[in-house]
Structures are given as structure tokens and as C-alpha cells.
Amino acid sequence: MNDYRPTQRAERPIDWVNAAFLTATPLVAVAGTVWYAWNFGVSWLDFANFALMFALTSLCVTAGYHRYYSHKSYECSKAVQLFYLVFGAAAVENSVLNWASDHRYHHRFVDQPEDPYNILRGGLYAHMGWIFYKDTRDAERRFSNAPDLMKDPLVMWQHRWYLPLVVFFTFALPTWIGLLYGRPVAGLLWGGFLRVVLVHHTTFFINSLAHLYGEKPYSLKDTARDSWWLAPLTFGEGYHNFHHKFQADYRNGIRWWQFDSTKWWIVLLTWTGQAWKLKRTPEPLILKARLEVQKQSVAEKLAAANASERTWRRIHARLDAGALRLQEAHESYLHAKAEYRHRYDEWTHEVRRQWDETLEARRAEYESARERWRGMMAAMNRLSQPSAQGLATLTALLDLAKHRL
Ligand SMILES: [Zn+2]
Ligand SMILES: [Zn+2]
Structure with missing residues (x-):
């Protein structure tokens, strides 16, 4: 929270259409589902409708609008692009042209006045306040x-037909799914309104939280x-x-244990030949x-x-030496x-056996360089109250470590 500065007033005129939509949808979503559940109960199929629409539209925002269109972090087939454009529109977060352009400004000018959802204007502004104001720049x-x-051409087609796509895929489709199990109004409320509100705010969390x-x-x-x-949401x-830091990478969570379902989806697309040329940041750069x-x-x-x-x-000399040793062992x-x-x-069998040993030796060397680095960082972090005496102890410790390096 230390980079947080008070909200400044936005100078742009209010966008009444956006303001009305962002205010009315949560009201209809909450009041409507409660009223409907009170009178007609809740079916597990309402949940299923909600979950299906939520998954499709969220994925098309993250894998499509974000990682494909804004960052071009991989290539994919026209069929996948069409899927992203249609269900991305159903997230009601504007056409991909607007969305990706705003997002590219966000990365280029992050935390500066030109950042469309500049967090330094306040958490609420970055979350959704910025959408309440008109963008007055010409196209x-x-x-x-x-x-x-x-x-x-597909992007421009979606940009031109954005409103009809919203009407059909945001509201008509979940209503029709509801009709299939005899609850069209529940379909509209769960798969339409409630789902769109939750997709909005989970997307907005990235710009705020x-x-x-x-x-x-x-x-x-x-x-x-x-x-x-925030990752599972x-x-x-x-x-x-x-x-x-590495916006061109198709992954956001790079470790296997980090939850990144968008990354898993993109990998799945490669297995079926629908995506290729996935951009990965080289490991040494990450380290x-x-x-x-x-x-x-x-x-x-x-x-x-x-x-x-x-x-x-x-x-610093000790740290630089430790870091260099770690980077070399890693490479x-x-x-x-x-x-x-x-x-x-x-x-041959013999060469394989030799390489087993080489690989094991290099792994051990890397592990030990990592341990030493962790030891140095732990020594630094023990200095919770930095003081001259603490620093003297630390330099002595690092000097000791030097002899072990
Ligand atoms: Zn950001
Ligand atoms: Zn991004």
C-alpha cells in the first residue's frame, strides 16, 4: 500500500451508458436471482448454466482478449480466434480492439497519468471508476x-458487430440454455446477469487488487x-x-504448482494443433x-x-559473487x-551413464549455489532493525561465507 496516492478527479465526461450498465447489472443480478429463487427455487442446472457461461467468457477474456490479442504471446487458428471474439464479447468488456488498446497503454504507461486504469488514482478508480468516463480521443x-x-478482419468484424454479439451471446444464449431445461428466466438471471457481473469484477480485480x-x-x-x-478467481x-515484467510470455504463473488455467488451456490447444509458437521467457532471464x-x-x-x-x-561484492555463481550454475x-x-x-549405454553423472553433478552444484544464496538472503533478512552493529555482524558472516564459496 506504500505506493498508494489519493484519488485525483478524472477530467473526462461521464459515460452514461457504461455507468448505467455497471450499476444496473449488479442490481438485477442480485435482486433478480434472490426473487426468482424465493418464488421458483434453484436448480443445479442454473448453477451449471452459470458455470458454463462463466468459464467460457472468462477464458475468452484471459486467453483471448489478454494473452492472444493484447500481447500476441502465441499463435492460434482462426476457429479459436472466432471463439475468443464471440464469447469475449459476451463478457461485456468492450470490443477486443478497445480492450487490447487500453491494455497496451496500461503496460506501456503503468502507474503514469496515461495508464487508463492507473492504480495511483485510487483502487476504486482502477477497479471500475475509469470505465465511468468517456474516452474523448479520436479513433x-x-x-x-x-x-x-x-x-x-475478424477483429474489425467483432468491433462493428459488438452490440448484436453482446445481446445474443450475453443474454439470449443463457436464456435459451435455460429454456432447454424449462427455466428460461433462471437461465437469463444466472447465466446472463449474475455471470456477467462476476466476470466483470474478477477481471477488474487484476487492475485493482x-x-x-x-x-x-x-x-x-x-x-x-x-x-x-487471486489466481484461481x-x-x-x-x-x-x-x-x-515478462508480458510477452503466454504464462502468468510459471511454476507447475501455480494455478494458471489459461496457460493450461493454451497448452491444451497446442496438443490439438490449434495453437503454436508459444512465447516463453528463457529461465536464465527469470532468475x-x-x-x-x-x-x-x-x-x-x-x-x-x-x-x-x-x-x-x-x-555488494559478496552478493554479486553469489548471484553470479548461482546464475552460472543454473545455466x-x-x-x-x-x-x-x-x-x-x-x-550408447556408456555415454548415457556418464551423462547421468554429469547431470547429477551439475544439479548438485546448482542446488548448493542456491543454498548459499538463500543463506545470504536469510542473513540479510535477520536484520529486521538495521543497525551499525547488525551490519558489522552481517559483513563478518558474509566474510565467513566467502571462504566457503
Ligand atoms: Zn497491470
Ligand atoms: Zn497484460
């Missing part, structure tokens, strides 16, 4: 950051944060610090970013403790792994 200026999308709460493991440059608890978009952040937080502690120039230089392990994978089939 040519506004979409100057999306020439690729302007040239895409993911810029307010969570960790910053990959970059301290902006307000974006990794929030593991947002189809994996909660790992927002990683995303802002480098993490180490930079950790070194930066040490620098902040040293500055807070008024460390002398000599202490500062000694600590050499990755290289051995790649070699092992690519050439395994052509090797």
Missing part, C-alpha cells in the same frame, strides 16, 4: 498502438504484484508482477530478474541502516538438461 489516435488489430496486494518477486519498478489467491491472471529484486531489497536495507561506503561495497545445469534431452537417443 485514429486511440488505436495507434493497435495497427495489427486494425488490419485483422493485483496492483495493491501481493509480492513483487520479479520487478520493483511498478505496482504490479503476484497474488496467488481470475483463471491464472493473479501472477501479475511476473506478467508486467536474473529475481536476483536483481533481491539485491535491490538488500540495497534498500543498507540505505536504511546508513551503512558506510566500505560496508556497502563489501556486502550450466539447464544446458546439460537440454543436451541430455536432445541427444539421449543417439548415445
